[in-house]
Amino acid sequence: MTVEHWLENAVADAERRGLSELKPLLEGLAQATMILRSATLTESADSSSPKEPGADGSSGRPAR
Amino acid sequence: MNWTIDQFARKLRARQVSALEVTDDCLRQIAADNGRLNAFTLVLADEARQQAREADRELAAGFDRGPLQGVPLSIKDLIDVKGTPTTAASRVREGHVARHDAAAVSRLRAAGAVLVGKTNLHEFAFGTTNEESAFGPARNPHDPTRSPGGSSGGSAASVAAGMALASLGTDTGGSIRIPAAACGTVGLKPTFDELPTDGVIPLSRTMDHLGPLAKTVTDTWYVFRALHGGTHPKLPEAQPARHLRLAIPRPYFCDLLDDSVRSRFDAAVTALRAAGASINDTELRRTDLIAPAYLHIVFGDAAAYHGPTLDAVPDRYTRPVRLRLEMARYVLAEDYVRALQVRQWLRHEVDVALRGYDALLLPTLPIPAPSLGAASVRIGTRDEPVRNVMLRLTQLFNLTGHPAISIPCGVTEEGLPCGLQLVGTRMQADTLLYVARAVENTLDES
Numbered sequence: 001m002t003v004e005h006w007l008e009n010a011v012a013d014a015e016r017r018g019l020s021e022l023k024p025l026l027e028g029l030a031q032a033t034m035i036l037r038s039a040t041l042t043e044s045a046d047s048s049s050p051k052e053p054g055a056d057g058s059s060g061r062p063a064r
Numbered sequence: 065m066n067w068t069i070d071q072f073a074r075k076l077r078a079r080q081v082s083a084l085e086v087t088d089d090c091l092r093q094i095a096a097d098n099g100r101l102n103a104f105t106l107v108l109a110d111e112a113r114q115q116a117r118e119a120d121r122e123l124a125a126g127f128d129r130g131p132l133q134g135v136p137l138s139i140k141d142l143i144d145v146k147g148t149p150t151t152a153a154s155r156v157r158e159g160h161v162a163r164h165d166a167a168a169v170s171r172l173r174a175a176g177a178v179l180v181g182k183t184n185l186h187e188f189a190f191g192t193t194n195e196e197s198a199f200g201p202a203r204n205p206h207d208p209t210r211s212p213g214g215s216s217g218g219s220a221a222s223v224a225a226g227m228a229l230a231s232l233g234t235d236t237g238g239s240i241r242i243p244a245a246a247c248g249t250v251g252l253k254p255t256f257d258e259l260p261t262d263g264v265i266p267l268s269r270t271m272d273h274l275g276p277l278a279k280t281v282t283d284t285w286y287v288f289r290a291l292h293g294g295t296h297p298k299l300p301e302a303q304p305a306r307h308l309r310l311a312i313p314r315p316y317f318c319d320l321l322d323d324s325v326r327s328r329f330d331a332a333v334t335a336l337r338a339a340g341a342s343i344n345d346t347e348l349r350r351t352d353l354i355a356p357a358y359l360h361i362v363f364g365d366a367a368a369y370h371g372p373t374l375d376a377v378p379d380r381y382t383r384p385v386r387l388r389l390e391m392a393r394y395v396l397a398e399d400y401v402r403a404l405q406v407r408q409w410l411r412h413e414v415d416v417a418l419r420g421y422d423a424l425l426l427p428t429l430p431i432p433a434p435s436l437g438a439a440s441v442r443i444g445t446r447d448e449p450v451r452n453v454m455l456r457l458t459q460l461f462n463l464t465g466h467p468a469i470s471i472p473c474g475v476t477e478e479g480l481p482c483g484l485q486l487v488g489t490r491m492q493a494d495t496l497l498y499v500a501r502a503v504e505n506t507l508d509e510s
Contacts, residue, residue, distance in 0.1 A: 001396070006394075006396065010394045013394075014394075019390055021387055022387060022390055022391055025388065025391040026391060029359065029363075029394070029395070032355065032356035032359050032360070033360070033396075033399050035352055035356045036353065036356040036360060036399060036402050036403060036406065037399070037402065039350060039353050039402075039406060
């Protein structure tokens with residue numbers, strides 16, 4: 001499920017439950033989820049090796 | 065009197081004061097100030113006096129339980145004390161009475177501590193300002209129009225105001241260190257799973273920590289060792305500052321600081337360097353992932369615990385806490401698992417950053433204690449949500465489980481305390497306390 005689809009469903013469900021105040025909170029959570037997913041470490045079904053969350057894939061640490 | 069545990073313990077053994085006298089002094093302070101500060105949800109005056117008399121009797125008979133004997137302590141009202149309600153500062157808990165002491169409380173009793181009462185908190189520990197509480201907000205002793213921090217706000221206020229010599233709190237995203245910084249006390253979050261959390265209402269079972277708040281690092285050490293079950297801990301030797309090797313993770317952790325906090329932090333670093341400490345800069349990668357990973361884990365864990373009561377008695381929660389918990393129920397399992405994997409990666413990142421160093425050095429709280437009711441706070445030219453700012457510098461170490469301590473590092477021009485945070489190697493909280501004591505000594509002398 002994409003984050004956009006999740007957010008749409010969550011907001012609709014919250015409104016159905018009389019919790020429309022949740023909308024801005026869910027939008028904030030959606031932003032956090034997008035960042036989290038940008039760094040996925042899981043093996044995906046179409047690749048064999050997990051990715052690390054380094055933005056450039058580098059493994060070296062900054063010099064001290 | 066407003067003594068430290070160390071001072072009181074010496075005077076007690078020199079027969080210059082009794083446990084009953086210091087307990088009465090704390091109870092007088094509570095009677096005088098609790099109406100203003102709202103730090104306590106329950107005061108156990110009769111029970112405390114009885115425990116103090118027993119401590120005095122034991123000492124007179126030659127039975128010495130160690131430095132906590134006869135010491136008045138407060139307990140966060142999230143932790144079971146037999147025969148009293150554990151309210152979690154929530155109407156959801158109406159009618160509850162604890163049938164047993166939490167394991168940590170049993171250990172404090174075994175060390176001879178006197179329990180003067182239970183302290184106010186952010187409802188179910190799910191917040192950092194202490195504003196959302198069935199008892200009303202606890203207030204900061206340095207300025208009662210301001211938050212004492214949270215969620216262990218009543219605990220920090222009780223220590224800072226001399227209502228107890230130390231307190232037992234909990235920390236899931238900074239809930240010991242944040243109020244310690246806001247109220248000018250010391251607060252220790254040990255390594256994850258180092259101390260038992262039986263008898264403590266969970267917020268996140270994978271990030272909840274128990275720990276002490278006290279006036280000094282030495283006092284913190286006494287309570288911490290008692291929580292380990294040791295009743296006669298040896299006082300740690302204070303290292304000279306020139307032996308310290310510290311690293312400051314500047315990017316992210318020093319990017320968003322109130323000017324007054326930055327000034328106090330810089331002054332502390334200068335004092336430590338002048339005393340001979342070796343301090344280098346370092347960097348943690350992907351700090352943008354800290355808050356997203358933290359949120360997904362704490363929300364997932366909290367939703368699992370609160371789901372049944374959200375369905376059964378939703379209106380008994382304060383509205384803001386209920387809404388955050390309802391939001392938490394929308395976290396997807398796949399994102400929770402991603403957050404767990406990011407946590408593991410960040411844990412390794414902190415481990416690597418600590419290699420060659422005694423501790424990481426950073427501020428505890430980016431701002432002084434915020435005004436009660438403030439939803440946002442201005443830092444430089446930016447308005448930031450108070451909740452995000454309060455958690456910004458502490459939550460990583462709940463994710464990773466590293467021990468972390470906040471110690472006072474001066475006050476702002478308005479007289480509001482600032483906190484310095486030290487983060488140590490996992491399962492080496494003792495070493496972290498030695499380092500913290502050396503830093504405290506250096507700052508006291510500067």
